[in-house]
Amino acid sequence: MKIPKLNWPLWAGFLLSLIAFLSYFFVFVWFPVTRDFPWANLLLFAGAAPLLLFGLRRAFRPDRPKPMRSKIAGAVLTTLSVAIFGSFVFVVFIMARQLPASAGHPQVGQKAPDFTLADTNGKPVSLAGLLASRDEKARTPKGVLLIFYRGYW
Amino acid sequence: MAKLEEVGIRPIAISVDSPEESRDLAQKAGYTFPILSDPKADAIRRYDLLHAGAGIEGQDVARPAEFLVDSSGVVRWVNLTENYWVRARPEQVLEVARTLP
DSSP: OOOOSSOHHHHHHHHHHHHHHHHHHHTGGGSHHHHSSOHHHHHHHHHHHHHHHHHHHHHTOTTOSSHHHHHHHHHHHHHHHHHHHHHHHIIIIIGGGOOOOOTTSOOTTSBOOOOEEEOTTSOEEEHHHHHHOOOTTSOOOSEEEEEEOOOOO | OHHHHHTTEEEEEEESSOHHHHHHHHHHHTOOSOEEEOTTOHHHHHTTOEETTOSTTSOOEEOOEEEEEETTSBEEEEEOOSSTTOOOOHHHHHHHHTTOO
16 A cells, blocks of 8 residues: 555644634634634644544654654654644733733722723723713713723733 | 713723824724823723733723612622623623613
8 A cells, every 4th residue: 555645634634723713813712702702723632632532643653755754744743743832822811811900999889990092093082971972863872891901912 | 882881871881092093993892982192091090990000001901890880870780701702792781771770
């Protein structure tokens, strides 16, 4: 039996690991269902694992045309894939939890501190001003939702 | 977000980004609500949300958090996530918004 030159399960497993990692930040992060818990990405990693195992076994078969190259490719790509999975777990589950405690934030029932900041047109906007602002039907808002976020630097 | 405005809640986003960066974000993501710029983190500090040195180039940024403030300026709901990939859903806010006068 002729063995094809390319160890496709190995490469497919590696590529799938890469996709599993990158797709969270470029695709799945935009949808709360796939962002809050990255199940889609974990599924992709789960799909990559058997491919890699199969590819690794194949890489170490003695009847490979270039046994040394095959073994090195198998070891390197599998190690990289495991490292990619490790980085994903670190970035999504560990690093993202390194947030400072906030003992001094305004609590429910307390007055929200006022502030004046520039909007995207550079126009100053204050919390007090927002609460007193009127819409096209001359109604003041029932409330303001303040969303503090990290920014895109 | 549109649902929030329907019930009379105005969403406001705040970060350390410049107005230009915020404008790019709003255009890219299609946001229509105001995005405010707090480059010196004054308001962020006043709300005790400073995450010192956590930006990509070591800038001070805000720790993600959401506050629902009623028409009299009183905080009615707070959400401080423990993982910055996990954020409040609009439905959670809508539920509280319904209890506001």
